[in-house]
Each structure stands twice: as C-alpha cells, then as structure tokens.
Amino acid sequence: xxxxxxxxxxxxxxxxxxxxxxxxxxxxxxxxxxxxxxxxxxxxxxxxxxxxxxxxxxxxxxxxxxxxxxxxxxxxxxxxxxxxxxxxxxxxxxxxxxxxxxxxxxxxxxxxxxxxxxxxxxxxxxxxxxxxxxxxxxxxxxxxxxxxxxxxxxxxxxxxxxxxxxxxxxxxxxxxxxxxxxxxxxxxxxxxxxxxxxxxxxxxxxxxxxxxxxxxxxxxxxxxxxxxxxxxxxxxxxxxxxxxxxxxxxxxxxxxxxxxxxxxxxxxxxxxxxxxxxxxxxxxxxxxxxxxxxxxxxxxxxxxxxxxxxxxxxxxxxxxxxxxxxxxxxxxxxxxxxxxxxxxxxxxxxxxxxxxxxxxxxxxxxxxxx
Amino acid sequence: xxxxxxxxxxxxxxxxxxxxxxxxxxxxxxxxxxxxxxxxxxxxxxxxxxxxxxxxxxxxxxxxxxxxxxxxxxxxxxxxxxxxxxxxxxxxxxxxxxxxxxxxxxxxxxxxxxxxxxxxxxxxxxxxxxxxxxxxxxxxxxxxxxxxxxxxxxxxxxxxxxxxxxxxxxxxxxxxxxxxxxxxxxxxxxxxxxxxxxxxxxxxxxxxxxxxxxxxxxxxxxxxxxxxxxxxxxxxxxxxxxxxxxxxxxxxxxxxxxxxxxxxxxxxxxxxxxxxxxxxxxxxxxxxxxxxxxxxxxxxxxxxxxxxxxxxxxxxxxxxxxxxxxxxxxxxxxxxxxxxxxxxxxxxxxxxxxxxxxxxxxxxxxxxxxxxxxxxxxxxxxxxxxxxxxxxxxxxxxxxxxxxxxxxxxxxxxxxxxxxxxxxxxxxxxxxxxxxxxxxxxxxxxxxxxxxxxxxxxxxxxxxxxxxxxxx
Ligand SMILES: Cc1cc2nc3c(=O)[nH]c(=O)nc-3n(C[C@H](O)[C@H](O)[C@@H](O)COP(=O)(O)OP(=O)(O)OC[C@H]3O[C@@H](n4cnc5c(N)ncnc54)[C@H](O)[C@@H]3O)c2cc1C
Ligand SMILES: Cc1cc2nc3c(=O)[nH]c(=O)nc-3n(C[C@H](O)[C@H](O)[C@H](O)COP(=O)(O)OP(=O)(O)OC[C@H]3O[C@@H](n4cnc5c(N)ncnc54)[C@H](O)[C@@H]3O)c2cc1C
Numbered sequence: 001x002x003x004x005x006x007x008x009x010x011x012x013x014x015x016x017x018x019x020x021x022x023x024x025x026x027x028x029x030x031x032x033x034x035x036x037x038x039x040x041x042x043x044x045x046x047x048x049x050x051x052x053x054x055x056x057x058x059x060x061x062x063x064x065x066x067x068x069x070x071x072x073x074x075x076x077x078x079x080x081x082x083x084x085x086x087x088x089x090x091x092x093x094x095x096x097x098x099x100x101x102x103x104x105x106x107x108x109x110x111x112x113x114x115x116x117x118x119x120x121x122x123x124x125x126x127x128x129x130x131x132x133x134x135x136x137x138x139x140x141x142x143x144x145x146x147x148x149x150x151x152x153x154x155x156x157x158x159x160x161x162x163x164x165x166x167x168x169x170x171x172x173x174x175x176x177x178x179x180x181x182x183x184x185x186x187x188x189x190x191x192x193x194x195x196x197x198x199x200x201x202x203x204x205x206x207x208x209x210x211x212x213x214x215x216x217x218x219x220x221x222x223x224x225x226x227x228x229x230x231x232x233x234x235x236x237x238x239x240x241x242x243x244x245x246x247x248x249x250x251x252x253x254x255x256x257x258x259x260x261x262x263x264x265x266x267x268x269x270x271x272x273x274x275x276x277x278x279x280x281x282x283x284x285x286x287x288x289x290x291x292x293x294x295x296x297x298x299x300x301x302x303x304x305x306x307x308x309x310x311x312x313x314x315x316x317x318x319x320x321x322x323x324x325x326x327x328x329x330x331x332x333x334x335x336x337x338x339x340x341x342x343x344x345x346x347x348x349x350x351x352x353x354x355x356x357x358x359x360x361x362x363x364x365x366x367x368x369x370x
Numbered sequence: 371x372x373x374x375x376x377x378x379x380x381x382x383x384x385x386x387x388x389x390x391x392x393x394x395x396x397x398x399x400x401x402x403x404x405x406x407x408x409x410x411x412x413x414x415x416x417x418x419x420x421x422x423x424x425x426x427x428x429x430x431x432x433x434x435x436x437x438x439x440x441x442x443x444x445x446x447x448x449x450x451x452x453x454x455x456x457x458x459x460x461x462x463x464x465x466x467x468x469x470x471x472x473x474x475x476x477x478x479x480x481x482x483x484x485x486x487x488x489x490x491x492x493x494x495x496x497x498x499x500x501x502x503x504x505x506x507x508x509x510x511x512x513x514x515x516x517x518x519x520x521x522x523x524x525x526x527x528x529x530x531x532x533x534x535x536x537x538x539x540x541x542x543x544x545x546x547x548x549x550x551x552x553x554x555x556x557x558x559x560x561x562x563x564x565x566x567x568x569x570x571x572x573x574x575x576x577x578x579x580x581x582x583x584x585x586x587x588x589x590x591x592x593x594x595x596x597x598x599x600x601x602x603x604x605x606x607x608x609x610x611x612x613x614x615x616x617x618x619x620x621x622x623x624x625x626x627x628x629x630x631x632x633x634x635x636x637x638x639x640x641x642x643x644x645x646x647x648x649x650x651x652x653x654x655x656x657x658x659x660x661x662x663x664x665x666x667x668x669x670x671x672x673x674x675x676x677x678x679x680x681x682x683x684x685x686x687x688x689x690x691x692x693x694x695x696x697x698x699x700x701x702x703x704x705x706x707x708x709x710x711x712x713x714x715x716x717x718x719x720x721x722x723x724x725x726x727x728x729x730x731x732x733x734x735x736x737x738x739x740x741x742x743x744x745x746x747x748x749x750x751x752x753x754x755x756x757x758x759x760x761x762x763x764x765x766x767x768x769x770x771x772x773x774x775x776x777x778x779x780x781x782x783x784x785x786x787x788x789x790x791x792x793x794x795x796x797x798x799x800x801x802x803x804x805x806x807x808x809x810x811x812x813x814x815x816x817x818x819x820x821x822x823x824x825x826x827x828x829x830x831x832x833x834x835x836x837x838x839x840x841x842x
Binding site: 083084085086087088108139142143150152156157158159160162163164165166167168169170171172173174175176177178179180181184195196197199215218219220221222223245246247250251282284286287304324326328339342343344345346347348350351353354355357366367370 | 473528538550557560601608706707709739777780798800801807
C-alpha cells in the first residue's frame with residue numbers, strides 16, 4: 001500500500017489507539033531514512049503522525065487532536081555503537097531500555113536511568129521522561145543524553161550534539177526534544193554517556209512518621225544515590241535510600257545510625273521506582289508537600305519530584321500547594337485543569353510553530369494545544 | 371526620539387555609557403583579536419531595566435549583546451558597533467540561599483566563585499568550576515554552558531541550573547524551569563551563547579561538600595603513558611572528580627610563572643582528584659596509584675593537606691596565563707575527542723608542530739577528552755601568526771575527524787562560527803535556526819555569533835490544507 005516509500009505499513013486497529021484515537025495506519029520504519037520518507041509522505045498528504053515506542057506511556061498526556069499514522073519504532077532496536085573505553089553508546093530510538101541494559105552490563109556499564117518497564121524504549125523515555133530515583137545523583141535522561149538524530153515533520157533529518165561527553169557546539173536539540181511527547185518530531189537515534197556499574201548497592205529502608213527525617217540524611221556526607229519516600233493512602237510512610245559503590249554497605253549502615261533505625265538490604269523495596277497507581281499525576285514540590293486524604297505519593301525527597309495516585313481534582317490539591325509547586329495529570333481521568341501553570345508555555349508554543357507549523361506531529365498532546 | 375534618548379530615559383546618566391573612551395573598555399572579551407566599539411553600553415540593575423532596554427532595541431530594530439565579565443574565549447561578548455551592549459556587572463546580588471532545598475537564586479552578574487563562597491562554611495558548594503571562576507559571571511556560564519576541571523564527575527552548567535528568568539528578545543520576562551512540563555527550554559537556553567535572550571535570574575543547585583577529597587599528582591615520561599593511565603582509570607570503573615593532564619611545555623610555563631614544583635624531568639603530569647565518602651576515596655586512591663605505576667608513572671605525590679592540594683592545582687589553573695612566560699603570543703584552542711582517541715590526536719598535534727615549526731603546549735581535561743592546545747607564536751616574526759592560525763584550525767579538523775567537537779566549553783562565538791559547517795550539515799543548522807526563530811524572530815539577540823551565515827526567519831508558514839491523498 002505504501003508503494004513509493006517501501007516502508008512496512010499495516011492498517012491501524014483499536015490496539016494502536018493513542019488515548020482513544022485510532023490511527024488509520026501503522027508505519028514500521030527500519031532506518032532514519034525510512035522515518036524521513038514516511039514523514040515526507042505524510043507532509044505531502046497532510047496526515048497527522050504520532051510516534052510510538054514500547055507503548056507503555058502512549059496514553060500519557062492529552063489524546064492527539066488528529067491521528068492518521070502511528071509511527072512505530074519497534075523495528076529500530078539496535079545498539080549502533082558502544083565504545084566501552086569512552087563510556088558512550090549510540091542506539092536506535094526503538095531499542096527497549098532493558099535490552100540496552102543487558103548489552104551494557106556485559107561491559108560492566110549502565111545507562112543510569114531507572115525505567116521500571118522493560119518494554120519502554122529509549123525514544124519514549126526521552127520524549128516522555130519522568131525522573132526515577134537515581135536522578136538525584138545522575139540527573140534525568142536529558143542530563144545523560146549527548147547526541148541525537150531527529151526527523152522533523154517535513155522529513156528533515158537533523159543531528160545535534162555528538163559522541164563526546166563534553167560539547168557546546170550549536171544548540172542542544174536533544175534537550176529541547178526531551179519532554180516533547182512526539183510533538184516536535186521523531187527521535188530516531190540517541191547517544192548517551194554511561195556510568196560504570198557500581199561494585200555494590202544497598203538500600204536502607206525506614207518506616208517513619210513524617211517526611212522530615214530525610215533531611216538528616218541529605219545533610220550527611222554519605223552521598224546516597226537516591227532518597228525516596230513511599231507515602232501510601234493508608235498506613236505507614238516508608239523512607240528508603242540507595243547507596244552505591246564499593247563501600248555501599250558501610251555507608252548504608254552509617255545512614256542507619258543517622259536515622260536511628262531502619263533495615264539495610266541488598267534488594268530494593270518492592271515499590272522502588274514504580275508508579276503508585278491511577279489516576280497518575282506528576283508532582284514537583286521542593287518542600288514536603290501537603291497530601292490529601294486517599295492520595296498516595298512516591299518519589300524523591302532529594303529532588304522534590306514525585307508521582308501521585310488517586311487525586312482526580314488537581315485544582316483542589318494545587319490550591320493547598322506552594323505557588324511554585326507543579327502538579328500535572330499524566331494518565332487517567334481528571335476533573336478541571338490537568339496542566340496547572342506553565343510559565344514558559346508561550347515560548348513552547350512558538351517552538352512548536354517553528355518545528356511543526358502545519359500541526360501534524362501529535363497535535364494538542366501538551367498544554368495549550370502544543 | 372533616538373535609541374540614546376530612550377535609554378537615557380530608562381537609566382540614570384552614570385549607567386548609560388556613550389563616551390568613546392569608556393566604550394572602548396568593552397570592545398573585546400578574552401579573545402582580544404576581535405574588537406568592535408559598541409554604539410552604547412548600559413549597566414542595568416534589574417530585570418525590568420534589561421527588558422526595557424531590549425524593548426527599545428526591538429522598537430528601533432537595533433541588535434543587542436549581553437556581557438558578563440568578558441572572560442569569554444570565543445568572542446561571544448564581542449559588541450556590535452550598531453548595537454547596545456548590556457553589561458550585567460551591576461546585577462551582583464545573591465537573592466536567596468536555601469540549604470534545605472540545596473538551591474541558590476542569583477543575579478547574572480554574580481561571579482561563579484561567589485556562590486560557593488556564600489555557602490562554603492556551611493558545607494555546600496556550586497560544582498561547575500571554570501578556571502576563570504574568580505571573575506566570570508554566572509550569566510556568562512549559563513550562556514556558554516561552562517565546564518571546569520570537576521565536570522568529569524559532576525557535569526556542566528546545564529546540569530546545575532534549575533530555573534532561569536530570561537528577558538526574551540521581544541522584551542518579555544519569562545521564567546523557564548526544569549519543573550515545566552513539556553519541552554526542555556531550559557536545556558536549550560543554556561549554552562545558546564546569548565542568542566536566545568538574556569538571563570536575569572538564575573536558580574542553581576548547590577551540592578553538599580564531599581567528606582573526603584584527595585589529590586594525586588603523577589609524573590610520566592611522556593604524554594602517551596599519561597594518556598594510557600587515563601584510559602585505564604576510566605576502564606577500571608573509577609569516575610574521579612577530575613583528571614587533568616599537562617605536557618612538558620605546559621609544565622615549563624607553569625613552573626616559570628608560579629613555581630608549582632612539579633617533578634623536574636616529567637614529560638607529562640596527571641592530576642587526579644578523587645572525592646566522596648572517605649571509605650570509598652581511600653580504596654580508589656590505592657587503585658589509581660597502582661594504575662599510574664603500571665602505566666609508567668615514575669613519581670606520585672598525594673596532597674596531604676588543603677595547602678598541598680592548592681599547590682598542585684595552582685600549576686594547572688594558571689597554565690593559560692603562564693604560557694605568556696614562554697611565548698610572546700598564543701592561541702587558546704578548545705576541542706574535544708573521544709577519550710579513546712586521545713593518544714592518536716596528541717600524536718597528530720605533534721606532527722603538526724613539526725610540519726609548521728610551531729610549538730603547542732597541551733593542558734587539558736583528559737578525563738573527558740577536552741583538549742586545550744595552546745598554540746605558541748611570536749607575533750613579531752613575519753608569517754608566524756598565520757601559521758599558528760593554520761595549526762589551530764588543523765587541530766580542530768583532527769578533533770572532527772575523530773568524531774569529536776570543535777568546542778568543549780569555550781563556545782563557538784564569532785571565532786568558530788566558520789567551523790560549524792564542518793561539524794553540522796545545512797539541515798542540522800537550519801533546524802537549530804528554528805529554535806532561534808522561535809525565541810528571536812527579529813535576529814536581534816547577539817547576531818553574528820554561533821552560526822556561520824545570517825539566516826532570516828520569515829513568518830511562521832500558514833497552515834497548509836492538503837488533501838489526505840491516497841498515499842498509503
Ligand atoms: C515510576 C516511573 C519511573 C520512571 N523512571 C524514569 C527514569 O528514571 N528516567 C526517565 O527518563 N524516565 C523514566 N520514566 C518514564 C518512562 O520510563 C518513559 O516515559 C518510557 O517508559 C516510555 O517509553 P515507551 O517506549 O513505552 O513510550 P511510548 O509509551 O511508546 O510513548 C510515550 C510518548 O513518547 C512519544 N514517543 C515515543 N517514542 C518516540 C520517539 N522515538 N520520538 C518521539 N516521540 C516518541 C509517544 O508519542 C508518546 O507520547 C519513568 C516512569 C515511571 C512511571
Ligand atoms: C583564564 C581563563 C580560563 C578559563 N577557563 C575556563 C574553563 O575552565 N571552563 C570554561 O568553560 N570556560 C573557561 N573560560 C572561558 C570563560 O571564562 C567562560 O566562557 C565564562 O562562562 C564566561 O563568563 P563571562 O561572565 O566572562 O561572560 P562574557 O565573556 O561576558 O560573555 C560570554 C557569552 O555569554 C553571553 N552572556 C553573558 N551574560 C549573559 C546573560 N546574563 N544572559 C545571556 N547571555 C549572556 C555573552 O553575550 C557572550 O556570548 C576561561 C577564560 C579565561 C580567560
């Protein structure tokens with residue numbers, strides 16, 4: 001059916017829906033050039049496109065205003081280049097994070113992201129990032145990204161960054177595309193800086209009354225890689241900290257002294273880095289937040305980035321949070337405004353206009369019609 | 371009404387400079403061979419004054435350039451003779467420090483080191499540490515995405531800035547933050563070299579000082595052996611806070627300038643700094659020393675005190691200026707190569723020295739492959755300056771052919787704009803231009819920097835009504 005493009009195409013079905021919108025076709029490109037050909041063809045015919053990776057977060061954010069072609073990256077799952085001595089890897093965007101982790105572990109290295117879903121892809125993780133526990137130490141996906149190849153809605157193939165860890169030549173398009181939810185173009189390839197796998201990992205878990213206990217830990221010099229809290233809708237709150245390195249155990253024990261209790265284990269607690277449920281919201285708050293009845297919150301006391309489940313009325317919750325806190329509805333049903341204030345929205349709109357003037361790339365998925 | 375009238379209405383007389391003699395103070399940054407006298411200089415004290423100035427520029431279609439401390443090494447703050455230079459030196463307040471949030475909010479003219487100095491006694495610091503940190507401004511750091519010796523472990527400016535207040539080229543004051551859901555505009559702005567607007571307030575991450583810091587100086591016969599040690603340290607899974615290397619010529623210069631007392635017959639020295647919890651640092655130090663010995667280091671010194679550490683660093687941190695002691699003139703180059711190519715590229719630089727009869731001193735951030743070759747020449751000797759230029763350009767070619775970059779931290783500015791097409795295609799540059807057009811459709815914010823040829827933005831194309839044809 002795709003005579004002139006030669007890209008694999010099939011009809012879309014309910015299983016391909018994006019937030020309830022069923023695409024007419026699914027395209028399965030196998031190379032950057034094929035993505036470009038598909039997007040070029042879509043531009044000629046004014047077809048709207050949404051990229052898809054592992055489809056674990058395809059329903060996050062708004063449904064697209066229109067959708068004709070789901071651009072499925074599952075055929076682009078190769079490690080293109082892994083130079084262990086440089087601690088750098090270049091991959092196709094459709095590679096599952098778990099598959100990449102396996103390759104890297106063979107060389108004693110890792111991409112220091114905590115993605116809880118084995119099917120999640122690198123492209124999806126960049127387009128829809130949500131910091132995991134270790135973001136405190138290693139940063140988020142955008143901090144580990146050093147180079148990117150993207151394809152724009154008119155088929156333009158563009159690269160930015162490179163394969164060296166330090167590089168300030170030109171604008172950092174990779175960063176711009178993180179958090180873009182497929183609305184600026186398609187992330188086709190990505191290059192990351194890696195870290196050596198730590199010699200040892202220990203988790204300290206501690207059941208606590210309030211959230212203040214973590215303060216002591218963060219003021220210590222024990223350098224936890226993550227300090228997480230699990231605050232369920234009912235029952236006790238748990239604090240957990242991860243220590244990585246040859247002396248991880250000693251440091252976790254020392255942290256136990258600081259907290260005056262807790263348990264040190266070689267495994268993560270079961271809730272570690274997992275979303276707490278639906279409806280799911282992202283909360284960013286740099287002081288211990290007010291949490292409504294019936295809402296569970298999980299996330300990093302160190303970075304102030306949390307996921308929250310069970311709150312549908314986000315406006316009501318927002319009114320109890322500090323003005324600079326941010327609460328955004330990710331997945332599920334919400335009453336009222338799912339986005340809340342986004343001060344830089346006017347600039348995001350202008351970026352969208354320049355990258356996708358004809359509004360074909362996942363139009364309307366983000367706030368303000370972006 | 372002229373631009374001058376309008377600016378004089380915004381600023382008191384002592385903060386608008388039109389006197390030609392005073393204007394000349396601002397004619398260049400750290401890259402002194404590009405010079406231009408600005409049409410007018412203003413010294414704002416508030417974001418509102420910056421915004422008002424930028425709005426005047428918009429109204430008259432006049433370009434503007436931001437300037438922090440003027441230590442940039444790529445001509446980024448080179449003024450426009452037809453434009454306004456907006457200098458942030460009066461915006462030097464640290465607005466707030468919140469150690470519970472590990473965060474400080476500062477004005478753009480605050481120096482890099484001032485942030486650390488404000489929190490050091492409470493056990494915190496600001497991590498990015500360019501060698502110019504006593505003077506350079508945090509606004510300049512944001513614009514250049516500056517790095518420093520300790521970026522190997524801790525990352526660059528972009529990894530430590532959490533939010534910015536910016537004045538857009540239209541004169542709007544907008545907050546961009548890592549907390550904003552959607553595009554990472556913060557990441558795009560940092561490193562944009564003043565071409566997307568002016569940062570007027572900067573929220574930075576503060577870090578808890580490490581429990582232990584240890585600094586090792588290892589001497590090698592030559593730079594290859596030193597390079598091998600670097601490769602082995604990285605391969606062993608150790609991420610030191612810093613790994614810096616200097617070659618014989620750089621050591622000679624540093625010795626002449628600050629008597630740093632490095633081992634006399636060293637062909638190269640490596641400075642390795644480890645930090646973190648004491649228990650880990652100790653174990654890693656032993657491992658690093660063993661690697662250095664195994665790769666041929668003939669002397670190792672471990673700093674036993676803060677004083678000794680400072681002494682080791684003194685040689686390194688003064689190296690750029692020190693080269694002035696052994697050469698009348700020099701070019702500071704800044705290129706990056708994959709770490710595994712260090713040896714090959716350094717050999718290539720050696721070959722260039724022979725071919726052109728030009729000396730090159732190497733001082734660099736070895737851990738992340740960021741070279742700072744100092745190309746030495748005598749500006750009084752006919753033709754030498756030109757030959758040095760050629761060598762400097764060839765070094766960049768070496769970096770590019772090895773998959774590296776034309777700049778690791780000094781930026782593109784005016785100096786390297788012409789090299790951009792060697793690293794990027796037209797499509798890449800056009801795509802970057804879309805970002806520029808989103809922020810600055812009029813092309814007034816630091817025009818002529820970063821990109822080789824001026825491009826016009828044009829209107830946003832109208833929505834095309836295609837017919838969903840029978841493509842598929
Ligand atoms: C508890 C939890 C912890 C997490 N931890 C982390 C973490 O540590 N670090 C981190 O960065 N993320 C983290 N995430 C985010 C998450 O892992 C990602 O969103 C990822 O799983 C989505 O991948 P996917 O391949 O399934 O994407 P999909 O569900 O297929 O797509 C998600 C979105 O991205 C778009 N998209 C997908 N592929 C591309 C592409 N190639 N180009 C352009 N747009 C594309 C889609 O259009 C869609 O809008 C976490 C999430 C949760 C719930
Ligand atoms: C001896 C020496 C050593 C150095 N060592 C290092 C090093 O180790 N690492 C490193 O990365 N750099 C280094 N540099 C380069 C330089 O110090 C950095 O680039 C620094 O960030 C520049 O800061 P500045 O305040 O001097 O900026 P300026 O030179 O005044 O300006 C630099 C650029 O920033 C823009 N700018 C300034 N303020 C703002 C603002 N508020 N908003 C938007 N744009 C703005 C200007 O327009 C210009 O393009 C060194 C320089 C010298 C002279």
